[in-house]
Amino acid sequence: MALSESIKAAPGTASGALDHIPGDLGLPIFGNTFEFLKDPFAFHHRRREECGPVYKFGVFGGRTVMLHGADALEYVLMDRERNFGSRLGWRLLQQLFPNGLMLRDFDDHRAHRRIMQAAFKPKPMRDYMLRLNEGIAQCMQTWQPAPRFEFYPAIKDLTLELGASVFLGLEMGAEAKKLNQAFVDEVAASVAVIRTPWLGTAMRRGVNARIFLLDYFRDLIPARRQGGGDDMFSEFCRAESEDGAFFTDDEIVDHLNFLLMAAHDTTTSALTTMIWALAQYPEWQDAMRDEVMGLGTEQLGYDELEKLVLTERVFKEALRFRPPVPFLPRFAYRSFEFGGYEIPGETPVSVSPGLVAISPELWSRPELFDPDRFSDNRAEDRRHRFAWTPFGGGAHKCIGMHFALMQVRAFTHQFLQHYRIALPEGYQPRWQAIPIPKPRDGLPIVLSRL
Numbered sequence: 001m002a003l004s005e006s007i008k009a010a011p012g013t014a015s016g017a018l019d020h021i022p023g024d025l026g027l028p029i030f031g032n033t034f035e036f037l038k039d040p041f042a043f044h045h046r047r048r049e050e051c052g053p054v055y056k057f058g059v060f061g062g063r064t065v066m067l068h069g070a071d072a073l074e075y076v077l078m079d080r081e082r083n084f085g086s087r088l089g090w091r092l093l094q095q096l097f098p099n100g101l102m103l104r105d106f107d108d109h110r111a112h113r114r115i116m117q118a119a120f121k122p123k124p125m126r127d128y129m130l131r132l133n134e135g136i137a138q139c140m141q142t143w144q145p146a147p148r149f150e151f152y153p154a155i156k157d158l159t160l161e162l163g164a165s166v167f168l169g170l171e172m173g174a175e176a177k178k179l180n181q182a183f184v185d186e187v188a189a190s191v192a193v194i195r196t197p198w199l200g201t202a203m204r205r206g207v208n209a210r211i212f213l214l215d216y217f218r219d220l221i222p223a224r225r226q227g228g229g230d231d232m233f234s235e236f237c238r239a240e241s242e243d244g245a246f247f248t249d250d251e252i253v254d255h256l257n258f259l260l261m262a263a264h265d266t267t268t269s270a271l272t273t274m275i276w277a278l279a280q281y282p283e284w285q286d287a288m289r290d291e292v293m294g295l296g297t298e299q300l301g302y303d304e305l306e307k308l309v310l311t312e313r314v315f316k317e318a319l320r321f322r323p324p325v326p327f328l329p330r331f332a333y334r335s336f337e338f339g340g341y342e343i344p345g346e347t348p349v350s351v352s353p354g355l356v357a358i359s360p361e362l363w364s365r366p367e368l369f370d371p372d373r374f375s376d377n378r379a380e381d382r383r384h385r386f387a388w389t390p391f392g393g394g395a396h397k398c399i400g401m402h403f404a405l406m407q408v409r410a411f412t413h414q415f416l417q418h419y420r421i422a423l424p425e426g427y428q429p430r431w432q433a434i435p436i437p438k439p440r441d442g443l444p445i446v447l448s449r450l
């Protein structure tokens with residue numbers, strides 16, 4: 001039988017009909033939202049067992065077709081036929097970050113991304129590295145040894161401080177708490193079950209937070225446009241496309257709002273997973289400390305980044321083990337075929353770097369934290385081009401990936417020179433999986449000075 005004959009077609013031609021796709025859309029209005037929120041990974045494992053790798057489900061008032069596997073990730077993210085939009089895919093973020101880079105599509109997205117890329121070239125990255133090192137060094141003076149040091153809130157404060165310095169060119173002062181709360185409110189609103197910003201709802205708090213942050217950034221624009229600052233905000237003000245286009249004030253504040261959120265919670269989450277792992281596996285902590293000490297420098301130089309081979313391996317494993325962005329949504333503008341099904345146009349779809357990262361078909365003993373799987377002789381990440389994609393892939397691949405890797409290396413390089421860590425006796429981790437993974441208990445660690 002020809003492949004096209006084996007494809008299960010949408011009955012009739014009704015645009016959007018999903019009757020032929022396995023799965024169920026759950027309750028009216030709420031769909032499967034509550035079951036999904038309770039444990040998104042368990043939800044998808046169950047559905048996959050019941051339905052196979054392609055199925056429909058209902059969340060946050062809409063229906064979605066899930067496509068499992070690394071081939072699905074590659075097909076959707078590389079999008080060679082220009083079928084899949086990110087803007088309507090990330091519809092949950094639309095009220096909060098309507099013009100962020102990730103919520104733009106195709107030519108418009110490419111034009112904005114090109115301008116923004118100027119801020120991620122080697123020269124500005126060197127300047128950011130200096131700011132990162134300085135901020136981390138100050139922080140290392142203030143973290144006091146304790147038998148129960150809550151790492152998550154501490155690193156969240158630090159990444160906000162660093163973000164304020166690197167992205168905005170600011171020393172964080174009295175407004176730090178307000179800014180932090182605003183980002184927390186925006187992120188929480190992204191998965192709020194009630195999507196209308198009624199009084200007292202999480203969505204209302206998120207929308208108000210957006211207004212507060214945009215005004216805050218707007219007030220800084222004149223100074224950033226005039227000064228020759230080496231922060232990312234100033235870079236955005238200067239950034240120019242090949243045909244001489246600049247960002248407008250509105251575009252700058254919207255890009256900053258999205259960028260800070262995209263950078264802040266993801267890096268915080270990844271660093272928290274990594275520190276949990278180093279506390280849980282002292283042999284990796286010691287090995288990484290030896291590597292760091294071997295460099296013989298108090299602060300990591302930009303040209304030394306590649307020397308921290310073990311740090312990179314452990315960080316890659318932390319991102320595999322608990323990816324900060326486990327699911328990537330897209331909107332199929334046109335019908336397409338995948339896994340033996342014809343999926344009609346105007347359908348939201350989802351692919352999952354998080355599920356692929358724990359697939360036993362690609363990773364040996366995926367339930368174990370095992371950084372050596374990234375060593376040259378094992379190279380499990382090379383078993384499929386999309387086996388390890390915590391930063392996504394294709395046109396929307398994380399623009400801040402190198403910045404994140406730089407920040408993590410700069411942090412661990414100083415942290416391991418000052419502190420030794422362990423987990424409290426009998427510690428059992430409890431994590432909230434979405435929208436961005438975080439420990440429910442703040443990750444208490446035993447922090448002692450070296």
Ligand code: HEM
Binds near residue numbers: 264397404
């Ligand atoms: C460990 C840290 C990080 C992780 C795991 C992460 C993950 C991701 C992922 C998976 C995407 C793709 C989303 C999609 O395809 O729908 C993405 C996009 C993006 N990230 Fe990151 N990110 C991290 C850090 C950062 C940092 C530090 C920045 C900024 C400096 C940043 C800025 C962005 C932006 C602007 C986009 C949108 C890119 C586009 O649409 O072209 N991220 N990130």
